[in-house]
Every structure is written in C-alpha cells, then in structure tokens.
Amino acid sequence: MWAEISRSSFWSGQLSGVRRVFQVGCTFIREFLQRFFRRTIVMSRTKKYKCRGGHSSCAVNTSERYQCRLCRYNKCVTMGMTAENVQWNRDPFPENRKRKEKGSEDEEDTERIPMKRPAISPPHFLLTKPKRIVDLTILSGKIQKILNDKKYYDNPKLKKMNNLERLDFALREWRAKQKKEEEMEMISNLTIHEMFKMCEDQMLIIAAWLAHCPYFQKLESSERYRMFKVVWNVWRRFERVEMSVQMFGRKTPGRVMKFAINEKFYVTPKLSIDISKITDWPLSATFLGGMFRDSVRKLFEQTGVQLAYLEPSSMEMAYMLSQLSWQLAGQALQGKVMEISELQQEELADNLHHHYLQIKRRSNYAGRLVKLMSIVNIVKRLQIERRITVELAHVFDFFNFELSDPDMFKE
Template sequence: MNPSTSSADSEAKNEICKVCDLVAHGVHFGVSSCRACAAFFRRTIVMSRTKKYKCRGGHSKCEVNTSDRYQCRLCRYNKCVTMGMTAENVQWNRDPFPENRKRKEHGSEKEEEMKKRPPSPPHALLTKPKRIVDVTMLSAKIQKILNDKKIAENPKLKNLNNLERLDHALREWRSKQKKEEDMEMISKLTIHEMFQMCEDQMLVIATWLAHCPFFQKLEPTERYRMFKVVWNVWRRFERVEMSVQMFGRRTPGRVMKFAMSEKFYVTPKLSIDISKITNWPLSAQFMGGLFRDSVRKLFEQTGVQLAYLEPSSMEMTYMLSQLSWQLAGQALQGKVMEIAEIQQEELADNLHHHYLQIKRRSNYAGRLVKLMSVVNIVKRLQIERKITIELANVFDFFNVELSDPDFFEG
C-alpha cells in the first residue's frame, strides 16, 4: 500500500478537497484532498521546489480554489501545509510518469462486459438496427497528426515556450479567417455539411494539440482519448470568441452572426436538416435546437465578458489550454491528470512571463480571474450539453452510430 494515501477512501466520500474545493478522492498526506493537489504536494517536496516558489500576488494571500489553484504555487503549497499535509509520508524515488503501467487495449473492457451479458430479450429484436457511419479514415488522419513529433520539433518553435508554441498554432489557424465582407452566409445546413466543417476543424485542433510538448508525453492512445474529450468544446469556444471579435463588440450579448468556419457564417435563423440521422418526427426540432442553443448560451453567458476583456491571442490560447487540460484531466484521470497538473503550472509561468516581460504589466491578477471565470462558464455549459446528449441517447433519437462511438463524447 502506498503510505502517502490512506486506505480509508470511504471517509472522504462526498467530501471536498481541503485545498482547492474540488471533489476529494481520498486522504492524502493526512488531508482529505483530490489527486491533483496530492500530486502537487508530493512533487513540491520531492523536487525541493519550496524555495523556488514566489507569490504571484506578492502578499502570500492568493485565493486557492477550483479556478485559481494553478495560478500561485506558493499559496497553494502554503494552504496544503495549513490544512495539515505532512511531508513525512511522501514517497521518494517514485517516477512521476511510470512508463510500465499495465493498460488494457482500447475497448477490451467493453468486449469482456459484452461477453458476460445475457442474450437480448425477444423484444429487442423489434428495434431497427442502426446504420453505422464509418469514421475510420478520419480517425486515422487525426491520430497521424497527434503522433507527428515533427510538428513539435519545428525549427520555428525552437525558442518558444509552451504557451508561445500553442499561440503560434492558434495564429496560424486564425490567419486563414476571412473578413466579414468576404465570408458567405449559410441559411440552410445539412448534417453532412455540418460534419464536413467539423472534420476540417478537427484536423486544426489536432495540429494545435500536437504543438504542446506535454501532450507528447502522453501515450498515443491517451492523446487520442484527450482529443475526443476536448475537440468539440474547443471548437465552439474558439468560434464564439472569434465571432464576438468580428461581429459582437457593440452588442456582445446578442451576436447575430456566428463565424462557423473561416469562410462561412450563420445567423439565429439557420435551418439545420438532421433528418438523415433520426427517425423521430419531433427530434429534428429538439436536436436542431440543441446545436443552436449550445452556441447561443455561450454567446449569452460569455459574450459580454469577452467583448469587455478583448483577450489577446496569447490570452485566448491560455484559456483554450486551461479548458482543454482541465476537462481532459477530470475525464481521463491517471497519467493524463498528472501531466495536466504540470502543464497548467507551466502555462501559468508562461503567462506570468508574458505579462511581466512582454506587456510590462505586473498587476494582472484581476484580469486573470476574469479570464478564468469565462473558462469556468464554458466548462459548466459543456457539462449541461453532455447531459442533454445523454438524454437524447436514452430516448434513442439517433438512427446512426459511429464506428468510434465516443467520437463525439465531448
């Protein structure tokens, strides 16, 4: 048994992490805490980082909570100690990224579960078999990009830090964005056309992720799983911010145009034909509303803040990165969470350097809080959206299945 973690996980059930207020996963180093804060405390002790930490706010009074735990490492460590974490049980000489973890092949658990299930009851045979949409070729394209080490080794990126690399990738994508007068309005959209736009943006997002050195530390299967968790919310958030930037400075809460891609924009009157993926007469209205509402809610709840903040490309990159790694860490746990923890600390350092050395701005704490509040809104809306989609699946709204069922899990 790992002496750093008490076996009495049940005692921490339904409790919150005493350090950051997220859900606790057990008692670590004597304190009910989440795995992320436990890993942070262990790394701090093992790597003797306490003397290297400096308070971002300058007064050792920074907030440490669900949204701000990554911003000031000194205050986070001090809170760990204040809450009662002790270094006595920290394991030394433990590889933070063990490469010899035993992992099951993707899908093997599902196959074993299917073998144990009893035969389907007779009434199940009355259900119409769903048409399978093969995304194998698209999946192969995405994984080829995610595993292409040459992207991260591009000589242009040699002297750039982590955040600057990702900003470089975001700028490359946005450099293709046409001006409003050169864009074409779409009033009707089929599900095939919509998926085609998503497919093009999937490749962009895969390339963006591949620019990150920490992303390359993941196993290939973990890279692909992370991509599936984040691509859709990344796409929507990036497009909403671009739309506010292009069309919504005057009326950010009522943006009437949405830059769906670099070439096309739509309005609230957009008609989405999803008849190819459903047999339910009412589901077209329901699901069409879902597609529109997920974007509408983002506009309504983040538009004003985005218009007011006018985030720079670097700040938008920071928000996209925090959003991606937080969602991936929470969804995938394990090694992904460990790397997500370090990645977010690195991003915070990079942004700190950007504000101080590039922008010559030392008092940025308030702005950072506002940026992260936007990220938290996007995360909350993403949870709501997933619940709605799960509800649609429960009622069998879709008459198609993807060859990779969790391709749209995000």
Template structure:
C-alpha cells in the same frame, strides 16, 4: 409557510394529546411563572407551563437539532435566566425536558395554507414522455433506422498529424502560448470583413461531417505546437485528442466570433453569427437544418436539444468575452486551460498527471507574458475573468450532458459512431 412546522400548544392544549382533566387544568393555572426560566408564564406548552420564549426554543431545538450542543461552562448546571437570553442551550434544553416537555406533543399540519404533498399529475408524467414529443407516436422513435457514422478516415488523418516527428521550433523569446497562438491564428478574425466568409444557410449530414473533420484536425495541429505534448507516446497523444477536441472547439468558436465582433464600432453579439470554420459563417436565425440522419422527430419537436435552435446557453459566454477583450495569447491560454482541466477530470492515472503538468506550464508562461512582454505585475483580475468564462463553458457542457441523458432515455437520437467516446457529450 409552504412546509409544515411544529406549533406550540395553547394554554388549553393537553400534555399528552388527550384532554386535560379539570384538576390538572386548575393546578396549571396556579403556576404563574415559567417552569424553565422563571419569567411570567404564557400557558401549557408541550407538557410544561412556560413562557413563549422557552416554548419557541424547545420547538426549534428539541426535534430538529442535528448538531452537538455543548454546555457553556462544561458542568451542565448553568442557570436559566434573563428570559432565556444569553443562557446555555444545553442546560436550557435539559431543564425543558426535566419539566416534562416532550416532542411527542408537537402538532403538525396546522398551517393555514394547504400542505398537500401530492403532486398534480400531468399528461407528461402519466405517459412518461416529455411534453414536446407527447403527441408523437412512440413507435416513431422505436422503429427508427440507426445512422452509423464511420470516423476511421478522420481519425487516420488526425493520427498522421499527431505522429509527425517534426518539432516546430520556437522563435527567439517565444513561449508555449505564443507558439500555440501561431497555430490557431485566431487574430486574423479581428481584421476580417464580412465578405471574407462564406455563409452557410443549410446544414445536413454532409456539412456536419465536414465541420467535425475540420474541428478534429484543427485541434490535432494545435497540439503539435505544444512541445511537451510532442514528447508523449502515440497512444497517449490520440487519447488526449479524443478527450479534449469537443471542449476546445466549443471555446474556440466563441473566441473566433469574439475576435470578429470586437473590431466593430459597437461590439456586441446580436445572436446571429457564429464562425464554424476558417472561412464559414453561420447565421443561426436563418439556418435550416436537415436532421433526418439524426432523429425521426422534426427540428421543432426536439429544438430543446439542438444548440443554436432551442438551446442558446452555449453562446452566453460571447458577451463576457467581448467585455474582456482578450489578446490572442490570452485566448490560447483559455483554450489550453479548459482543455487540460477537462482532461484531468475525464482521464485517470498517468494521463491526468500529465494534464496537471501542462496546466502548470501554461500558467508559468501566462505569468511571463504579463510580466515580461506587457510589463504588468497585477493581472489577477484578467485571469479571474478568463476563468469565469471557461467555467461558464464547462457549466454549459455539464448541463448539456443532463439533457442528453433524457434524450437517450426516450430514444430521440438514432445515430451511432464508430468511436462513441468522442461524441458522448454531443449525442
């Protein structure tokens, strides 16, 4: 056992931690039956002559019970018989104490294996720095120049999209999910060829900013296809966008990749392609990163914090999504569900209530999609699989938050955004 546990005392053990007198030992030998249950005694345990069963019971229950033990019959006078089996625990424990059994006689640290609680110190613990940057000069991070990124231009473009008063009409019989599908047009990736995409092999600040702009504006356009969202006040629209854009794009990139791969002969993700934008594909294994704008450490030193380099957890959802083989409507339901669920957690008051309402609306539309368009009455299995994928994406996001907390503690990143809330889950 790795932890210490109280052991019952052998027959020669004293009742109070000291040595037994010859007279008391002689008197104990005359008692042949357990003083608790009346069965054949084994020896002196915790201050009374008992059998092994009663000794084990007292050791287990007397010191560690954090629950209320109730008498079976309610009178507190149950008979302790049958070697302690099927008897009242409350009355049995009471009898043990009446016979002189005491938890002060428990003996700890008698395990044959070492139970030392001292943790062997490591260099990382001694220096208070993670192992992957342990050989780096702390001044490297401390004296770094902060990169300040102004998001004003991107936010202005997104605001212009959100504030458009033009409502996109639904076609006949089109529900919300169908309308959102026309905005994302994710189905096109299932009929695309390899040469339809431009492969990016190097990414620096310029390319990163371009991807962020594409991602934020894509979510803004997608939201405008949701009728009830268009009815919100301008400030509420922008708050929703700033809250959900990151999680929406995280799932949408996985959906793009899934749509592209599922048209192949043997669809499976070989840890290579991720589709970043409409016509951009990234080969993660051959990608070169320029992170001078982000950190003074090298890519190798902080790979643990970079998705697609040392952190691959975000892409674990691709294979289960391939196995699900979702339709375009199902992917848009997943996008809406994960976005509005995330909003209910991050936002408060009126905004949280609005997000809850949106979740109910898309759930109703998904039901109508299955029952009316596909004529499927039993679809709970597919919904369950979709929720498992969404939950996995959310789990990866929360795990990444923990990593980022460590990164901030050790000043690994030196970037500052004009709207820090939008990137709190990234840097």
C-alpha cells in the same frame, strides 16, 4: 498560485445549471416515454413483462436501454403516468399485430428473433429503421497521424518558444485563414453531412494545435487520442464564439446575431439544420437543431460581454483554450493525464506571468487573470449541461445511427 485561481471557481454555480438542464431533459424524456406507456396499456402488456434482472431494478441507460420492459414501464409510473390518462381512440394498432400479441406467451422472446416476425406495417410512432454504423476509421487515422507527428513539436520556428508561445503560434496559424466579414458567406440551411464535414476539417486543425504542446507529447499515443476526443468539440465551439465576438460583437456583445461557423461561412439564429438522416423522431428539428443553436446562444449570452470587454489577445486565448482542454481531459481521463495536466497548467501560468511582465510590462494583472478564468469556468459548466442533454438523447434512442468510435462525439 495562479494555477489555483484557474481552478478555484469551477464548481461554483454548477449544481443549479445541471438542475436546469435535468428539468428540461425530463420534459424531453416524458414525451418519448408516453409513447411506450400508451402502447403498453392499450395492448394490455403489463402482465407479460418480466424483469430480466429478476430484481426490478435494471438500469435504463445507454448500455442497457430498452432491454428490460418491466423496468422501463416502472420508470413511466414513477414519472406520474397513469392508465386513466391514456387516449384509447388515437393511432389504432393493426389487427394482425394484436392477434400476434394474443398468441405470444413471451413477447420478449419474439422480439429477439426478428426474422420470424410476419411482415407488417407498424404504427407510425414506432422506430422501425435499424441503426446504421458510421465508419470513422479513415478520419480517426488522419487525426492520430497528426497527433503523433513530431514535425509539429520539432518545428524549427518553435525551438526558442515556451509552452504558451507554441500554442499561440499554432492558434495564429489557424486564424490567419479567417476571412474578413465582408468576404464571408451566410448559410441559412445546413445538412447534417455539411455540418459533419465542417467538424471534420476543424478536428484536424485542433489535432495540430494539440500536437504543438510539449506536455501533450509526453502522453502515450492512445492517451493523446483519448484526450483529443474529450476536448475537440468544446474547443471548437469556444474558439468560434470568441472569434465571432471579435468580428461581429463589439457593439452588442451579448446579442451577437452572427456566428463564424468556420473561416469562410457564418450563420444566424434563423439557421435551419436538416438532421432527418440521423434520427427517426418527429421532434428532431426542434431537439438537435435547437441543441446546437442553444449551446452557441448560451456561450454568447454568458461570455460575450466579458470577451468583448476584455478583448483577449491571441496569447490569452491560447491560454484559455489550453486551460479548458487540460482541465477537462484531466477530470475525464484521470491517471497520467491528470498528472501531466497539473504540470501543464502550472507551466502555462508561469508562461503567462512572463508574458505580462516581460512583454506587456504589466505587473498588476491578477484581476484580468481571474476574469479570463471565469470565462473558462463558464464554458466548462455549459459543456457539462450539454453533455447531459446529449446523454439523454442517447438513452432514449433519439439517433438512428451508431459510430464505429462512439467516444468521438460523446461530448
């Protein structure tokens, strides 16, 4: 019964949240498309574009982005862009680039052979740097070694523990390293390398937490790694938000001004994130840095009061993290992962029932369970909104790098 309560309200209100994010994303898309549209009109390219698919219906997405300029131009038109509104006296194009365009019968064939292009200086708003590959092989190896290490499952301390107690044990081990507020240091500026390093450290912690779960051990090695990639980032954000509310937000839970980004440092809303190394777009600081702050801010605003009021125990937090992880993984991966997810959630509900009755001596806990799961559903909804925003960034080439394992940061 409690497994049903856990999943019942997830889709409630989800559509409105997705719609809000989509509207914001459209504003972001329009600004980037305007650059392409203006370049097309000023350089009279519309008649040169030909649909590569032959049906004028090519997808503009992460796998096909920018491959068909005609369909990309048509997308601009459908978004309301017109030639009459183009500013002609702004950012003039180099004359040698114009002459090249006039002498080319097929612009797309020319762009497919970059070595034959003359060495020219392009306009400032064109992306010019080739994408770099970020090799995650070493990190991936460390994570998979932990996920497949039997020592976490076979730990003698865990032999008499049930499923939920094991996860609580692993969570408390991690949180035992958390410094007290007066011992933590504030970070006001953060580079992308520092941010990635913090993520890497927390990935290893989350991998160890997952490895403690008996049902996780029933998955094939490849499925464990796939599940990890689905859940690690949302697990990390939710756990840190709850810890921040616990440490800093008892008096003003909905307006927490400090975020415990890891066990040693905290940040404030004034945090400056330098991401110039991973993007060429001038709006980088406002987009990705803002996305990071907004995702944390929304978690605080929409879950902070409830978390502060409920004051979840370590056992309840382990329950919420596990429900969150297995529900997301089951929905994303389907198949065997979905089957095991159902079994895991049912056993977790039984374990929590035992905890309330036998340990807490509390029989009337249904209302509290509903509130705990309402928080989980909020986190899931916000994760979907964030995923859409990140996807839009990839569609329009916001990032100037690619990962050797693209799913690692797929959200």
